[in-house]
Amino acid sequence: MSQISGPVQHSGSEPxxxxxxxxxxxxxxxxxxxxxxxxxxxxxxxxxxxxxxxGTLQSLRQESGYARSTVSEAxxxxxxxxxxxxxxxxxxxxxxxxxxxxxRLRRTLLTVGEQPSAVLDAIELREHLEELxxxxxxxxxxxxxxxxLRTLLGRMEGAASWDEFMHANWTLHxxxxxxxxxxxxxxxxxxxxxxxxxxxSRFDSDDPAAVAYRxxxxxxxxxxxxxxAAGDLEAVAAAVRAHNTTDxxxx
Numbered sequence: 001m002s003q004i005s006g007p008v009q010h011s012g013s014e015p016x017x018x019x020x021x022x023x024x025x026x027x028x029x030x031x032x033x034x035x036x037x038x039x040x041x042x043x044x045x046x047x048x049x050x051x052x053x054x055g056t057l058q059s060l061r062q063e064s065g066y067a068r069s070t071v072s073e074a075x076x077x078x079x080x081x082x083x084x085x086x087x088x089x090x091x092x093x094x095x096x097x098x099x100x101x102x103x104r105l106r107r108t109l110l111t112v113g114e115q116p117s118a119v120l121d122a123i124e125l126r127e128h129l130e131e132l133x134x135x136x137x138x139x140x141x142x143x144x145x146x147x148x149l150r151t152l153l154g155r156m157e158g159a160a161s162w163d164e165f166m167h168a169n170w171t172l173h174x175x176x177x178x179x180x181x182x183x184x185x186x187x188x189x190x191x192x193x194x195x196x197x198x199x200x201s202r203f204d205s206d207d208p209a210a211v212a213y214r215x216x217x218x219x220x221x222x223x224x225x226x227x228x229a230a231g232d233l234e235a236v237a238a239a240v241r242a243h244n245t246t247d248x249x250x251x
Contacts, residue, residue: 035066035071036075039054049096050098053094082097083096127244133180134239135236138227139233140179145175149175152175155168156168156218172225176228177189223242224239224240227239
């Protein structure tokens with residue numbers, strides 16, 4: 001496997017580590033998530049298809065500078081997403097998996113991100129999907145799902161910075177989508193979040209508008225989670241309308 005151009009110093013990496021992989025994602029994320037995204041990005045940029053070699057655990061460790069546990073976790077994430085497969089033996093290693101139509105759709109959405117209009121397109125598409133996703137979650141939620149959603153609401157409320165608040169926001173929406181059994185809708189919706197997560201408006205932490213906006217958005221999301229937890233589809237629809245009524249993009 002050819003060496004990835006770089007290197008790029010990564011401020012959050014392990015001591016002495018160098019991460020030459022080009023990462024395009026919102027912070028904060030775990031090192032394993034960053035590495036998984038970078039590997040997926042390289043696969044897309046090189047046009048690799050099912051069965052093409054990606055490397056080995058050892059070669060990824062050497063390229064990224066990350067520990068064995070971090071690389072193994074990144075590979076696990078990519079296997080779960082249907083992007084990589086592991087082949088044992090002397091000629092084995094990591095290969096691009098044949099992930100089926102849902103994986104191909106998510107890759108298409110990520111590729112669209114290279115276009116200037118992608119964010120506006122993602123906002124429009126996400127708003128059309130919001131009620132479908134929320135209703136699906138309300139119909140299929142479990143007690144464990146609701147506990148996770150309320151935990152993420154707590155993270156939004158207690159966020160120490162604007163970045164932490166928005167990261168908890170995106171994580172909450174992705175967790176809601178994970179409840180939905182419609183794999184195609186889930187893949188498209190989560191794909192739109194990838195475009196929006198790095199584009200949110202920012203306030204200075206001492207700006208009164210920031211406090212008011214955060215309080216309002218937390219309340220909107222709390223109402224959405226309450227409606228999903230109750231399985232009240234009319235309340236879900238009302239909460240989605242309130243969520244989509246905002247003068248701040250991609251919230």
